[in-house]
Amino acid sequence: MKSEIDALMGAKNLDAIIVFGNAEHNPPMTYLTGGGHVSHATLIKKRGEEAVLFFGDMERDEAAKSGLKLIPYSKYDYEALIKKTNRDGLLAGAMRCELMLKDASVASGRVGVYGTYDLSAIIGLLSNLQKLMPDIEFVGEAREDSIFMRAMETKDETEVARIREMGKITTGVVGKVADFLTSCNVREDEVLLNENGSPLTVGDVHSKIHLWVAEQGAELPSGFIFAIGRDAGVPHSAGNPADLMMLGKTIVFDIYPAEAGGGYYYDFTRTWSLGYATPEAQELFNQVKEIYDKLNDNFDLNAPFRNYQQMTCEYYESKGHQTPLHTKFPIEGYVHGLGHGVGLNIHERPFSSLLNGDEHRLAPGVVITSEPGLYYPEKGMGFRIEDTLWVRPDGRMEILAEYPYDFVLPMKKWKTDN
Amino acid sequence: MKSEIDALMGAKNLDAIIVFGNAEHNPPMTYLTGGGHVSHATLIKKRGEEAVLFFGDMERDEAAKSGLKLIPYSKYDYEALIKKTNRDGLLAGAMRCELMLKDASVASGRVGVYGTYDLSAIIGLLSNLQKLMPDIEFVGEAREDSIFMRAMETKDETEVARIREMGKITTGVVGKVADFLTSCNVREDEVLLNENGSPLTVGDVHSKIHLWVAEQGAELPSGFIFAIGRDAGVPHSAGNPADLMMLGKTIVFDIYPAEAGGGYYYDFTRTWSLGYATPEAQELFNQVKEIYDKLNDNFDLNAPFRNYQQMTCEYYESKGHQTPLHTKFPIEGYVHGLGHGVGLNIHERPFSSLLNGDEHRLAPGVVITSEPGLYYPEKGMGFRIEDTLWVRPDGRMEILAEYPYDFVLPMKKWKTDN
DSSP states (O other): OGGGHHHHHHHTTOSEEEEEEOSTTOHHHHHHHOOOOOSSEEEEEETTSOOEEEEOGGGHHHHHTTOSEEEEGGGSOHHHHHHHTTSOHHHHHHHHHHHHHHHTTOOSEEEEEEOEEEHHHHHHHHHHHHHHOTTEEEEOOOGGGSHHHHHHHBOOHHHHHHHHHHHHHHHHHHHHHHHHHHTSEEOTTSBEEOTTSSBOBHHHHHHHHHHHHHHTTEEOOTTOEEEEGGGGGSTTOOOOTTOBOBTTSEEEEEEOOEETTTOOBOOEEEEEEESOOOHHHHHHHHHHHHHHHHHHHHOOTTOBTHHHHHHHHHHHHHTTOOOTTTSSSOSSBSOSOSOEEOSSSSSEEEEOOTTOOTTSBOOTTBEEEEOOEEEEGGGTEEEEOBEEEEEOTTSOEEESSOOOOOSEEOOTTOOTTO | OGGGHHHHHHHTTOSEEEEEEOSTTOHHHHHHHOOOOOSSEEEEEETTSOOEEEEOGGGHHHHHTTOSEEEEGGGSOHHHHHHHTTSOHHHHHHHHHHHHHHHTTOOSEEEEEEOEEEHHHHHHHHHHHHHHOTTEEEEOOOGGGSHHHHHHHSOOHHHHHHHHHHHHHHHHHHHHHHHHHHTSEEOTTSBEEOTTSSBOBHHHHHHHHHHHHHHTTEEOOTTOEEEEGGGGGSTTOOOOTTOBOBTTSEEEEEEOOEETTTOOBOOEEEEEEESOOOHHHHHHHHHHHHHHHHHHHHOOTTOBTHHHHHHHHHHHHHTTOOOTTTSSSOSSBSOSOSOEEOSSSSSEEEEOOTTOOTTSBOOTTOEEEEOOEEEEGGGTEEEEOBEEEEEOTTSOEEESSOOOOOSEEOOTTOOTTO
16 A cells, blocks of 8 residues: 555665656656646655655645645756757756755665656666766666565555445446347348448447447556457457457457546456357356356455466366466466456556466455466357456455356347348 | 658667656657657667567556557566665666566667656766766757657648547537537626526536546646636636636636547637627727737748737737747747647647748648737737648648637526517
């Protein structure tokens, strides 16, 4: 949680942190500012002291929403620095950054650098700044292990409420998609039809998903998945817009909307087969649902997350599928990890990899996905069930947005005996 | 243009470039890959040679859309590296990156680092990689001056067509907003009403804008501006959602949609006053329109962009306003620059700053905004007119999406003599 930042800085021997960049799609900045839309900001925090937010003057109203100590960039005469450095933007920027660091009482020690921003500009800035401030050591951290990823790993109730709200929006949209699809007319060759009689494509459905998420004021990363047939069997294929929507083929629908501007996410997947399912597909779906349920029955407070990846692999291997347990990079069978934390990042701690240590565990306050799947692209089918779960402080696992698991969705205007 | 990358690398003495990060909201990666949704990719290009895209195996279909030379991360045994380094993620990542660089025939020389990505992770990676590959110098560049910003500065016709299409979407949405607002009922105190009789708020209008942009399949950065009264007088205030929509107050509507996932932008602003305008507001609007038109009459092929910032400041100062020409950081009057390039970045070269040299000019192929404004927050009013213009190869300036400039929008159900 945010309150742990100072302790985490201490554990990593960081005397200060500096966060660069925008407030949008920049989790460390959003985490510390609360998400005001300051288009180009810098945040400096000395360990044990209040953070200082530096901002462009035109954005003073947005900056004020952060509640942080504020200093406008205009305090520093960048124009004079540009002239003094003979128009060397990197050096002038470094000289300004030196003044900012000093205003935040940071003149030496280990300074962690964070933010999602232009790598080239910051690497150039830091190489100049290092010469100006030789007593500072600027340091990076492995992504999964950074103080931000560690602080973000456990959520407070406000954060959980925001994720839960995204879950409500997510399942609302999924319900609309199911209702829309099952209401379509169906051609003799089992192709679904638009209202105007043209064949319904995956691209048509993508457009509706975009629209219905936007109606809720949320944001949908464009890599979301609504894929049918072979594409459903390739875990991260977004779906081919030209594919026709048909009965009896597996559809993987993996959707992860976020608060607008890059806030909290929800992550969710269902697998459907419209009208009917082939016996082979039904059998594979049943296996996915069986292990999904078994996992829910076995999640234990503080257990290592990898134990459940192990359980999932063992289950699938007992059914004859390839898994990462005994196959390197399988492309058929169970080909990915069981889940990951969800928050301001769609993928964050804890992770379920078999390689991970005990610290990736179901600690109170973590929010994770559970998403076992099976993939057979050559057979033209894929399956995944995914919910986002909160490990409550009382030790109970709670699915943050309930939604039915039905595989075969009956078509309202089509009968199996057609 | 993209074809200039090798020459620009030569001019900056770069032997290779490495681009980190996602394909979304990552202009250098989008520029070189064309925008397939590979959620975690690395691109390495040696000067004069084809770029190599490294990608996660699950995203092979998306990676293939780039048309680049492809190598899956699975070629490198990360699991073994993690074990070998005793679970040091930064070192293991650096060791994998060393193998990737060697596969792209890069073992020494100056390597430019690019991409919008996690600063901490890459700074940590590079500090390890530097020790493994001491013959490489990793370098950053000033943002405005980087090889990407320079290549992107001039657009080819395909890029212009994409910006033009975003302009069509933008002006379509703006027209819908104008039509919606002017169709509203108006209460006796000149507050606009929703269909259900409740007062119409700025937040209600924000929601509609989001929805109408999403309907077009585009993306709207959440810092877009629809602000009324005092907030219209603060250039980057997004607008207070609780503000009531009223007649006779200035509305600044600055909207910059992009292709979904962070593609090409369009940038556009109009200022409106519903029903009627106060004489003072009308006079100030007329000045903004007068200089806007004068600029259009005077844009010359290859002229320095700053000349037009100078012209705008001189015009406004002749009318008694403060401007950056003789006031440092004015907060009233004309308080910003005239414009900027638009492309995969909402702000890119050329820029209109008075400090800039002749190389920021209206060269054939650049796409710029022209956006003179006036701001008087204490008077509760602000004004800006903005279009996106293409400097055509034939030297003509073309507004990429035409839209009327009317300031007072007559209300359909309200008469001035009410």
